[in-house]
Amino acid sequence: MKSKYGKILVLMGGWSNERDISLISGNFVYESLISSGLDVIKLDLKKNNINKIKEILPDRVFIVLHGEGGEDGEIQEYLESLNIPYTGSSSESSKVCMNKIITKNILIENNILTPKFKKITNKISLEYIESNFKYPFVIKPASEGSSIGVYIVEDRSNYKKALSNVKNISNDILVEQYINGIEYTVGIIKNAALPVIKLIPPGKFYDYDAKYNSNQMQYICPSGLKNEAEENLRKISLDSFKILECFGWGRVDIIIDNDNTPWVIELNTVPGMTKHSLVPMAAKEVGIDFNSLVIKILDSSFK
Numbered sequence: 001m002k003s004k005y006g007k008i009l010v011l012m013g014g015w016s017n018e019r020d021i022s023l024i025s026g027n028f029v030y031e032s033l034i035s036s037g038l039d040v041i042k043l044d045l046k047k048n049n050i051n052k053i054k055e056i057l058p059d060r061v062f063i064v065l066h067g068e069g070g071e072d073g074e075i076q077e078y079l080e081s082l083n084i085p086y087t088g089s090s091s092e093s094s095k096v097c098m099n100k101i102i103t104k105n106i107l108i109e110n111n112i113l114t115p116k117f118k119k120i121t122n123k124i125s126l127e128y129i130e131s132n133f134k135y136p137f138v139i140k141p142a143s144e145g146s147s148i149g150v151y152i153v154e155d156r157s158n159y160k161k162a163l164s165n166v167k168n169i170s171n172d173i174l175v176e177q178y179i180n181g182i183e184y185t186v187g188i189i190k191n192a193a194l195p196v197i198k199l200i201p202p203g204k205f206y207d208y209d210a211k212y213n214s215n216q217m218q219y220i221c222p223s224g225l226k227n228e229a230e231e232n233l234r235k236i237s238l239d240s241f242k243i244l245e246c247f248g249w250g251r252v253d254i255i256i257d258n259d260n261t262p263w264v265i266e267l268n269t270v271p272g273m274t275k276h277s278l279v280p281m282a283a284k285e286v287g288i289d290f291n292s293l294v295i296k297i298l299d300s301s302f303k
Helices: 019-035 052-056 074-081 091-098 100-109 126-132 156-167 208-212 227-243 278-285 290-301
Strands: 008-013 040-045 060-063 117-120 137-141 151-153 173-177 181-189 197-200 218-220 249-257 262-268
Touching (some): 008 019, 008 052, 019 040, 040 052, 060 074, 091 100, 091 262, 100 227, 100 262, 126 156, 137 156, 151 156, 156 173, 181 262, 181 290, 227 249, 227 262, 249 278, 249 290
Parallel strands (some): 008 060
Antiparallel strands (some): 137 151, 137 173, 181 249, 197 218, 249 262
């Protein structure tokens, strides 16, 4: 098996707001590949050491970079220029999925339900937003992960404070219809949807603290949905994955509203890979242990 994969480089860290999470995920992946007996090295990627990839010249790269630089097509494009195979989606589909505005436009064009939205610019007044979106509504950066900078806005004063906070993170901001409902997530491996996970956060939604800092966050798998509803979510997720031309693996986040209507919120092309992350959790439910999952993802480097 060792000769099949050659020298593997695990890329982790990066320079996004999700750097710390990437380092945790990357080390889990690295240790897993070591335990599988493969030839593997790791690199804490920074803007000033990207040339180390050329020096190492791996046979393939396992990308465990989240957010800017790692999930937005930048590193994928660099690896493509070196003709080095890598895990996951292409640079083009990574770019699309990282930008929620582009993603949502493509989903809408293909009749996939996603919350109504508008890009916030200097020309968009609060009065315009209030006439087109009912309170509460959501504002968030167009290109961040891990729910960084996501705010549920209850009123005018709340809006001004939230907008000011988001502007510290990004200049590319959108306002989005708030969907009151239950959050679910669907992992995808090799064009197969894993069991659905139901998310019960301690607060209003599955935010950064709920993801990484809360002891009260609940993950329900099996989801408890009826078979038909579960299969519907898996189908919607796979359809979204294919429409956005994703490859190998990923995760689709969905909210089912109070009328039992599912809304696609976003798609992640490099989800978390700690042993407590969502894709490993769903894989375990169908008998795929962490090491086997890592190998399945590694196989997506054979495009």
